[in-house]
Amino acid sequence: MKIAIVRDQSRAEFLPGEEGIQEDRQHKITMGHIKEALKDTYEVIDLIMDHNLIENLDREKVDLVFNLCNGIKGEASLIQLPSLLEFEDIDYTGSAPLGHGIAYNKIYSGKIFKASGIATPGFIQVNSIEELDDIKLSFPLLVKPKDEGSSRGIQDDSLTFDRESLIEKVKEGLETYNPPMMVMEYIEGTEFTVGVLGNGDDIRILPILEIDFSRLPEELNKIYSFEAKFEYDKYITYHIPARVDEETYKKISETAIKAFNSLGLRDYSRVDIRLKDGVPYVIEINSLPGLDRYNSDIIKMAEAEGMDYDTLIKTIVNISKERIRKERA
Ligand SMILES: Nc1ncnc2c1ncn2[C@@H]1O[C@H](COP(=O)(O)OP(=O)(O)OP(=O)(O)O)[C@@H](O)[C@H]1O
């Protein structure tokens, strides 16, 4: 079996300066690690998602694509590679275009969680500050972009406690990010992130990771803001498995799987959850979680149950192969 690991082109043109260069370097490193993990079992090549991709996949007679593409820009960026591969009838790891599209847009996924009976914070979408006039949500309120990741657009002051700062933050967000902005009820509670692996009846979670903000400097809000993630990360403690009783553990696990299924996701994902008054609220789902060998949450979770990096990567491939086998049967 021949696998092509496909990664994004450099985004340096859109992410100026060091950020773009660093991201590109990171993608290359991850690709190298995945290649290393698979090379003893499969014939593995790596390709870039550019205009020659389909020609290259055809020429190389690839059986499966390992999808690492977040896309370069635009609302449909995550959907582009899976769509192209669907059109060409080439198999690939992970979710299909619709699942990625819905998970990527937190407004759509939030609506589906609600309709599926999954607890999620109350929110409204805002296209202009006038829409804040008769707002029915209660403070504190978190202002966030509907379709970013890595806490872009979620700064410490995105958590607002009064009308004035809410208006200020929404105004700023509308000028910077793809409108509409989300205004979300703040769930004050312990935060978890949950790795989901599998499909259909054969689905399970990895050990739940608890993100502990209690050591953050007093003046910072206890959220995984951009500042917390990149400036104050040494004050954040991870507990795997999460320090909760068995019943709560089960509730969080079931909620994560239900959320994953509600969006029709496949193979693997990471679900962010906050627990308040014993209820797990789904904050968002990452349908293409990072697989960086040294920094990804999902790797930490796998390692906590004794699954090393190479085994996790091979497991993802096996889960995809099994799904494809059933789809084609
Ligand atoms: N409604 C909410 N209530 C409480 N905290 C929230 C809420 N929404 C977001 N947060 C906090 O903000 C952080 C980032 O939010 P979110 O997960 O939506 O952003 P992201 O940038 O997509 O994250 P990722 O890095 O996982 O891609 C969360 O981890 C959580 O700490």
Ligand SMILES: [Mg+2]
């Ligand atoms: Mg998140």
